[in-house]
Amino acid sequence: xxxxxxxxxxxxxxxxxxxxxxxxxxxxxxxxxxxxxxxxxxxxxxxxxxxxxxxxxxxxxxxxxxxxxxxxxxxxxxxxxxxxxxxxxxxxxxxxxxxxxxxxxxxxxxxxxxxxxx
Amino acid sequence: xxxxxxxxxxxxxxxxxxxxxxxxxxxxxxxxxxxxxxxxxxxxxxxxxxxxxxxxxxxxxxxxxxxxxxxxxxxxxxxxxxxxxxxxxxxxxxxxxxxxxxxxxxxxxxxxxxxx
Numbered sequence: 009x010x011x012x013x014x015x016x017x018x019x020x021x022x023x024x025x026x027x028x029x030x031x032x033x034x035x036x037x038x039x040x041x042x043x044x045x046x047x048x049x050x051x052x053x054x055x056x057x058x059x060x061x062x063x064x065x066x067x068x069x070x071x072x073x074x075x076x077x078x079x080x081x082x083x084x085x086x087x088x089x090x091x092x093x094x095x096x097x098x099x100x101x102x103x104x105x106x107x108x109x110x111x112x113x114x115x116x117x118x119x120x121x122x123x124x125x126x
Numbered sequence: 127x128x129x130x131x132x133x134x135x136x137x138x139x140x141x142x143x144x145x146x147x148x149x150x151x152x153x154x155x156x157x158x159x160x161x162x163x164x165x166x167x168x169x170x171x172x173x174x175x176x177x178x179x180x181x182x183x184x185x186x187x188x189x190x191x192x193x194x195x196x197x198x199x200x201x202x203x204x205x206x207x208x209x210x211x212x213x214x215x216x217x218x219x220x221x222x223x224x225x226x227x228x229x230x231x232x233x234x235x236x237x238x239x240x241x242x
Contacts, residue, residue, distance in 0.1 A: 040228065051217065051232045052171075099169060103230075111159030111221055112178055115230055117171035 010036045012104045014118030021092055022126055029087045029121045031102030037082035038104035042115065043075070046099040058085050092125040099123075128153045128225070130218050130233035137238050139208045146193070147203040147236045149218030155179075158222035160201040161230065162192065165215040174216075177201055208240045 011034040021027050031041060040059050044052040058064040058079035066072050074096075076088040085104075089096055102118040129152040139145035151160065162174040177185045177192045185192045193202040205212055218233040 042230070051234045054229060054231070057228055101169070101171065103171070111157060111223070112176055113221075114173055114176065115161075116173065117163075120169040122169075 010034075010104075010106065010114075010116045012038075012102065012116045012118040014102055014121055016121060017119060018122045018124075020124045020126065023093050024091055027089045027092055027123060029089075029100055029102070029123075031085045031087070031104065031118050033083045033104040033106075033116070036104075036106040038085075038106060039082065040105045041079055041085040042103040042105070043077060043085075043087050044101045044103065046101060046120075048099075052101060055087075089123065092123070094125045097123055097125045128155070128158075128220055128222055128229075128231050130220050130231055132218055132233035132236050134236045135234070137236055139205075139238065139240055141210060141240055141242050142207055144204060144206045145208055145238065147205070147216050147218075147238065149201045149203065149233060151199050151201060151218075151220050153199075153220065153222050153224075155222035155224045158220055160192070160194070161219040161221070162190070162201075162203045163217045163219060163232075164212075165217060165235070167214070171217070175203065205238075210240050210242060213238060213240045 013032045015030045043055045055070045056064045056066045064077035079085040101120045103115045105115045131150045158179045160177045164172045175187045175190045177194045189206045191204045215235045217235045221230045
């Protein structure tokens, strides 16, 4: 199957700093990328959907100014957690889709980034 | 609104036995797709199987099969001949036409433990 990479896999930062997470589709062009957040022992919650070259669409309750998403190319999307606080500590997972626009498009997931804010 | 329900927080199965993980969904979309993903302790989401709402036959992928009952809105995952490596979290997910087939909505997940 297709490969999606995520970097870094783990990051620890101080409160108030910003953290950037990269998501790359390695062997296909991803017209759409997604960012999810997962708390321990919980399901994945969609944060935002990004299409290459356009602004991301955020889910209700997700702060746009806090979670900056850039989808600069068909193979790269970045999530920047600005002014991180301990409550932002979570497992962030990106996903990419080689879209034909139908229901069967498989979404491939990155390995995730564990963010710990001290 | 679309919703996925997985009522089994945890399941146990003996190695080499079959196990069924339940998933029910709620949608008013006439066209939708259903997915199952496996998440081992490493955290990576691994795609297992897909079922389209108009598919006449149940999907199968190796040891995985999907028991799709459209009228009951259920899409249970059956794992045959369980292996120790099957121990993981399993998520049922859905994508519908009302969201432009964009949003993949996940259930709460079922943790499967395979015992030797």
